[in-house]
Amino acid sequence: MIAADESVSNEILEADPGCAVSMAMRRGRVASRGVARGPGYVHSAGRASGSSRALRGWLVLLALVLVGCGSARLPRAARGPEGSWQSFANGLRLYVAPDPSAELVRVHMRVRAGGRNETRAQAGLAHFSEHVAFVRTLADGRTMLAALGEEALAYDGTTGADSVDFMATTVAAHLPTVLGLFASALDGSCEVRPEVFTRERNVVLSELESRMRGSVGAYDELLASIYSPDHPYGHVLGGTPETVSALTAKDVCDYLRGRFTPGNTSIVITGGVTEAGALAAAEATLKPLAPRATLPEVAVPPVTPAGGRKTLAGLPGGWGSALVLHLPPADSEDGRLAAILAEAVEREVRDQVGAQGRISGLEVHRLGGRAAPAVVFIATGVQAEVRAFAEETLAHAVADVRGDAADKQKVEALRRRLRIAAATRYERLDARAERLVEAADGSRHGTLATDLRAIDALTPAALTRVATQVLAPQRMQVFELEPSSTRAGTGVTAVAPLTDDAHPVTARPDVAARLLREIPATNRSSRYTLDNGLTVVLAPSSSPLVDVRLVIQAGAIDAPDHPLLPAVAAAMLTPPKKGPHAKEAAKMTAGGAEKDVLFNLDQTIFKAGGLASETDRVLRGLAAWVIAGGYDFTDRAAIVGRMYREMDQQRVAESMRRKLARGALDHCVEPMLLAGEPDDFSDAAIAAFRERHFRAGRAALIVTGGFDEAVARAHVKAAFGGRQAPWGQSAPALARPRRPAPNVATKVLHMELPTTNAQIGVLLGFVVPSELRGEPGTVSLVRQLLEDAVDGVRQRLGVTYGFSVTREALCDAEVVLIGGEIDAAHLDAGIAELRQTLSRLRTPEGVAAGLAAAQRPVAARILAGGSDSAALAERLIYTVAHGLPLDHDRGEAREVVEAKADAIAELMTRLLGPGSLFAVCIGESTASCESLSSL
Structure with a gap:
């Protein structure tokens, strides 16, 4: 229901289902730009720069998310980078939005050359053309890909139904060169060496298998049924193995020359550059482009939503149900409201699925493009009986949202969440640039002020009117899903193995270090201590949001006999119900602030965030919540019961790779899972734990976002500087025991679980040594090298389906996991290639070959986190807890770009050696996989 929608996506106002819906990008090589799974969009992931460091700890529980339902008018003030636009004579549109608080610069180029302009027979042409645009040979003999490798810290590309987008993150000094490289994609050139063309076709076909998991035919049938076979949105974006294999160099070059033109393009520049500097760079690189004729964009006919029921076989997941919502055009007022309702349905579906546990797979895909968007919800399970249950669950979620649309209080709460979501979009450079590209035509659509005005106009009447249309049962399509009788993965046969595995990016090792040196050395953070002992860290920026964390050094390790006690002591704490403190808490909620309480092994973290204009109230x-709050023990059973249910839901929702990794570690049991019944400790023990630990001298207050530092200091002192007992009393020194990290079970675990479509599951992993837990940059570099390496296996052989590398906090340890599936027919070749690839990383020569390409994105992610108030707050929590300097992130980035190949190879030898590496093999015949234990 709408009231339960606590984390509305940043994308709902844009409602652009045809483009990359999320900027949470896979961090793989640009040359292998991985395609996001599903039919809705094709994501050619390059060097993602917006990832924040995960909060260290043992288990993070979201115990309370408190939402107010008052009707006070929301504050209009919210800051964010604004800019100006202009149009050149060649037709190109430019928007510049400087941000003096940012260290990096983001360039986002959108070309209206998406998949709607390809025929069904040439499906995949737009995506293949995007790949070729990156690997064209430039006048200096390099490819655009190689050139970006030397001029940018991160670069990326996506193909959607309506557009192709190029993105790059760099520094101000290199902005003219990056713009020049983007301009080269619009000059009509298309020189591609035959062997490079073959490689990119290989990559595209391999990505197709990774994204579709062998179900491209079923997805194609789904889209043809939702639209029609000849509709511009009625085929799989990215194509099929047959259509991609048939594309020629002439097809691709004709597409590039006819659609990648200045008049078809919008560009945004945002971040750490002056407006004058950005305009000068654009005048020198974009303005001189000669105007060229553009092929007319294919018109998208409207789709008349009609209900109906159809059986579809072959989608991943087995038995289940799919529900399709047709939405009005995204640029219309009804389209924006419909996107909000669709997002609310998604949240409601996820809540119901998480609470029930019978549905094992849930996917949500945004289909089509802006002219005729649709959303499909796919719920699946392993047994035929799940199908009826999945359909009933989806129908209930739609009905709940349809009813809630008329509830004034719930819509008011939704508006507050939407305002925070809209402001969040303007924090991260990548998300901000993606949003602002809509403003490049001069309409101002896409700016924060426009988004906030649209939210202010949201009413129950408007939502109800659109809900009556979009969520009407007779307008929704239902697909009854069943497994396919044919083996998936047949597209692999179209992928020809390549003998040349040289990567086209050949950046010099000093490139990342040179770019880092050119970033202005700024440190906006300050640290001081109040008279009562509270440590305060302020980190102001130009963000439209503020994030406040009160970090108390008290966690499960402080109650070894009752590990649930610290969590209960925090979760039960509520603001006063009467008096001035109650009014302060109510004002914060009325202003749209969100409140969480988080727990881990070492800390209890009270978090509040909202619009920057609400900093004082927050x-x-x-x-008022933490210091003046109290307990109502009559609610204890309900609160603890909710916490246990959330833990159960987390266990159910835990990824398979985490479950498998847990089984490969000795004594890997979370301490809270060993907790007894809630009555094992008394109400007095709860109050005593708070009195002992919730003190100023055992806490740190971290404030990040768009506030004035001088004003914030006064507000902090007024709110937290008191000396009332026990808050202001001196905190006694406490011994804090620690549990040792789990040992690795060194032997290979062979599991004969059912795997789909004759694929063999492979999982490798190792525990990060404790001495590296304080060097997250080094761990990130190791992960990037591994991800680049295993991604190369897919590039060369085209036989793996989505091998990926993740970092997981598990059982008091940090674990790096390499996982994926290999088609059984190609298992021996795939494992041999994987063994060879990982073995190369244990040599200085092998590390040196990929080190420069891995250093840049890692450094970019570290530095880009400073523009995100939440990411910066999490980073500062770690910085303060370990007594590090406030500019530790810059030192961390410097260590990454100065890392030496021999030292990293030595570390890799330890991590991938006997006694450190564990393997899990899943399937009927896994002998090749089991050989990985002797890597």
Whole structure:
């Protein structure tokens, strides 16, 4: 229901289902730009720069998310980078939005050359053309890909139904060169060496298998049924193995020359560059482009939503149900409201699925493009009986949202969440640039002020009117899903193995270090201590949001006999119900602030965040909650019961790779899972734990976002500087025991679980040594090298389906996991290639070959986190807890770009050696996989 929608996506106002819906990108090589799974969009992931460091700890529980339902008018003030636009004579449109608080610069180029302009027979042409645009040979003999490798810290590309987008993150000094490289994609050139063309076709076909998991035919049938076979949105974006294999160099070059033109393009520049500097770079690189004729964009006919039921076989997941919502055009007022309702349905579906546990697979795909968007919800399970249950669950979620649309209080709460979501979009450079590209035509659509005005106009009447249309049962399509009788993965046969595995990016090793040196050395953070002992860290920026964390050094390790006690002591704490403190808490909620309480092994973290204009209210409201708050023990059973249910839901929702990794580690049991019944400790023990630990001298207050530092200091002192007992009393020194990290079970675990479509599951992993837990940059570099390496296996052989590398906090340890599936027919070749690839990383020569390409994106992610108030707050929590300097992130980035190949190879030898590496093999015949134990 709408009231339960606590984390509305940043994308709902844009409602652009045809483009990359999320900027949470896979961090793989640009040359192998991985395609996001599903039919809705094709994501050619390059060097993602927006990832924040995960909060260290043992288990993070979201115990309370408190939402107010008052009707006070929301504050209109919200800051964010604004800019100006202009149009050149060649037709190109430019928007510049400087951000003096950013260290990096983001360039986002959108070309209206998406998949709608390809025929069904040439499906995949737009995506293949995007790949070729990156690997064209430039006048200096390099490819655009190789050139970006030397001029940018991160670069990326996506193909959607309506557009192709190029993105790059760099520094101000290199902005003219990056713009020049983007301009080269619009000059009509298309020189591609035959062997490079073959490689990119290989990559595209391999990505198709990774994204579709062998179900491209079923997805194609789904889209043809939702639209029609000849509709511009009625075929799989990215194509099929047959259509991609038939594309020629002439097809691709004709597409590039006819659609990649200045008049078909919009560009945004945002981040750490002056407006004058950005305009000068654009004048020198974009303005001189000669105007060229553009092929007319294919018109998209409207789709008349009609209900109906159809059986579809072959989608991943087995038995289940799919529900399709047709939405009005995204640029219309009804389209924006419909996108909000679709997002609310998704949240409601996820809540119901998480609470029930019978549905094992849930996917949500945004289909089509802006002219005729649709959303499909796919719920699946392993037994035929799940199908009826899945359909009933989806129908209930739609009905709940349809009813809630008329509820004034719930819509008011939704508006507050939407305002925060809209402001969040303007924090990260990548998300901000993606949003602002809509403003490049001068309409101002896409700016924060426009988004906030649209949210202010949201009413129950408007939502109800659109819900009556979009969520009407007779307008929704239902697909009854069943497994396919044919083996998936047949597209692999179209992928020809390549003998040349040289990567086209050949950046010099000093490139990342040179770019880092050119970033202005700024440190906006300050640290001081109040008279009562509270440590305060302020980190102001130009963000439209503020994030406040009160970090108390008290966690499960402080109650070894009752590990649930610290969590209960925090979760039960509520603001006063009467008096001035109650009013402060109410004002914070009325202003749209969100409140969480998080727990881990070492800490209890009270979090509040909202619009930057509400900084004073957020600070005072958080203090009223934690310092002046109290307990109502009559609610204890309900609160603890909710916590246990959330833990159960987390266990159910835990990824398979985490479950498998847990089984490969000795004594890997979370301490809270060993907790007894809630009555094992008394109400007095709860109050005593708070009195002992919730003190100023055992806490740190971290404030990040768009506030004035001088004003914030006064607000912090007024809210948190008191000396009332026990908050202001001196905190006694406490011994804090620690549990040792789990040992690795060194032997291979062979599991004969059912795998789909004759594929063999492979999982490798190792525990990060404890001495590296304080060097997250080094661990990130190791992960990037591994991800680049295993991604190369897919590039060369085309036989793996989505091998990926993740970092997981598990059982008091950090674990790096390499996992994926290999088609059984190609298992021996795939494992041999994987063994060879990982073995190369244990040599200085092998590390040196990929080190420069891995250093840049890692450094970019570290530095880009400073523009995100939440990411910066999490980073500062770690910085303060370990007594590190406030500019530690810059030092961390410097260590990454100065890393030496021999030292990293030595570390890799330890991590991938006997006694450190564990393997899990799943399937009927896994002998090749089991050989990985002797890597």
